[in-house]
Amino acid sequence: MNQEDYVFGIHAVEELLQNKSEQIKQIYFQKPAKGQRLKNLMTQAQSLELTLHLVSRTELERHASGNHQGVVAHIQSLKKWSEKDLEEIIKNKNQSGLFLILDGVQDPHNLGACLRSAECAGVDCVIIPKDRAVGMTSTVRKVACGAAERMPLITVTNLARSMQLLKEHGVWLYGLAGETDDSLYAMNFTGSVALVLGAEEKGLRRLTRENCDQLLSIPMAGNISSLNVSVATGVGLYEIYRQKLLSQGK
Secondary structure, X not given: OOHHHEXXXXXXXXXXXXXXXXXXXXXXXXXXXXXXXXXXXXXHHHHOOOOEEEEXXXXXXXXXXXXXXXXXXXXXXXXXXXXXXXXXXHHHHOOOOEEEEEOOOOOHHHHHHHXXXXXXXXXXXXXXXXXXXXXXXXXXXXXXXXXXXXXOEEEEOOHHHHHHHHHHXXXXXXXXXXXXXXXXXXXXXXXXXXXXXXXXXXXXXXXXXXHOOEEXXXXXXXXXXXOOHHHHHHHHHHHHXXXXXXXXXX
């Protein structure tokens, strides 16, 4: 089995049981179950008429790449989103789309956190390059806490071409980069927008940077010059979301 066929960790499996229980093929619990949260999860699974498999910690570790907290769910493989789906998503959103482009994020914890923020902020899809970037893994799913099952994650072979496709459909591309003086908080994000972030250490690649319509920075009050990519993603997305809410009178 591929890593991506498994969801582990109490919070991630709890979200799965609440929202996507039909995707669960098998659910495994460590024997004996420790802690009330895990016991509550077992009760929840039983109420959904799922068969519980009680196994050793060693058996659980075969299917989890991190701290499984005593529970692992084997799920049906989710829809594999492709570049063909991207244009359809863009067309359907017309002038109200919100997209997240992650250029070369390699840490699964960061990707998972970005997916979680994206789902919470109403992003329509997340776009990542095929090469030199992490894809969907069980660790990404765990950190995303259910967002990975809801958020379209589209892997593209040519990121610059996908950025041009967004532009052709009226999407304005904003890249986050620390060296510019233009502040994130000085922009108008009420139209169709894509937020673009680079890799953990190097930031935006040259071609990605050149394909952005404008580069923006997040103002810093302290001495450290940059934020973690997942934190920067959350800050950027929620400023865009805040403005969209205001434009709708909410």
